[in-house]
Amino acid sequence: MDMSRWNRNEIRKILLECAGKGIGYFGKTQWQLKSDRSLVTEADMEIEGALAGYFDRPDDGIYMIGEETVAAKNEKYIRSAFANTAFIVDPIDGTAPFAHGIPTWGIMIGYMSKGRLEEGGIVLPSTGQLVISDNGVNYISYLGNGGEYSPLKRYSAPKSPPVEGGLISVSQNIVREWNVASTNPLHAVCCSAFSSIYLLMGRYLAFVGCPKLWDVAAVLPILWNAGFQGRLLSGETLDPDVNEKCYHLRRDDKRRWYLRDQMILAANSANADYVESILRKPGKP
Numbered sequence: 001m002d003m004s005r006w007n008r009n010e011i012r013k014i015l016l017e018c019a020g021k022g023i024g025y026f027g028k029t030q031w032q033l034k035s036d037r038s039l040v041t042e043a044d045m046e047i048e049g050a051l052a053g054y055f056d057r058p059d060d061g062i063y064m065i066g067e068e069t070v071a072a073k074n075e076k077y078i079r080s081a082f083a084n085t086a087f088i089v090d091p092i093d094g095t096a097p098f099a100h101g102i103p104t105w106g107i108m109i110g111y112m113s114k115g116r117l118e119e120g121g122i123v124l125p126s127t128g129q130l131v132i133s134d135n136g137v138n139y140i141s142y143l144g145n146g147g148e149y150s151p152l153k154r155y156s157a158p159k160s161p162p163v164e165g166g167l168i169s170v171s172q173n174i175v176r177e178w179n180v181a182s183t184n185p186l187h188a189v190c191c192s193a194f195s196s197i198y199l200l201m202g203r204y205l206a207f208v209g210c211p212k213l214w215d216v217a218a219v220l221p222i223l224w225n226a227g228f229q230g231r232l233l234s235g236e237t238l239d240p241d242v243n244e245k246c247y248h249l250r251r252d253d254k255r256r257w258y259l260r261d262q263m264i265l266a267a268n269s270a271n272a273d274y275v276e277s278i279l280r281k282p283g284k285p
Contacts, residue, residue: 065214094190163205
């Protein structure tokens, strides 16, 4: 299988293979705490291992940055990943809901070429949507009643919900530490994949959080294709280049791989402006 280029049909097969593995564990697996106190399960490790079989091929100039294995990679490997072709993967995005038998979880594969995010694929196995970008176009597939996913079809995003009363997906960080000065309902689902696909589908007004690179690598190309915008509260625009402007990337940085500030993803600048206006930083009025 040629992994030097993005192939939406092959990525679909890989996502569905991994979705099957995830469903096999869903509601049955035990979880453990990692050093950062986040959760990890057997499914995370098995799926990332399967993805490594496709994408961790340094002899071919193909590299993988994965949530569960990147810490074991040396700096030469990571530099090579940014200089060549790299797949940035999250084997179970939303491990906390997954581990507790709640369906807001997904599997994500992002494609980075020479340090630029170019394509993404996401599957939500429990709710039955699969979205893949390809050369500026988004494609979607749905899980049918017979247990099979439909063929990929072009997807155009609907209009976003009205600002007043619009549902906003927020991260755990926002819930725990920030104030939101509005009556908009908030939804903390602990999953960038779910939040982003439902944002794309017009269910959320915005998605707010400060995730890591593998939480957005697949998300951003898909949303950009649909005309959505991403920004940090610091004022930086999220663009395809993965660099120190928006990400903590230095080896000695305790927040390595995190975005540099809270991120707002929304269908347009007016929605993003509104959400930014209602966020209150910790310790400030």
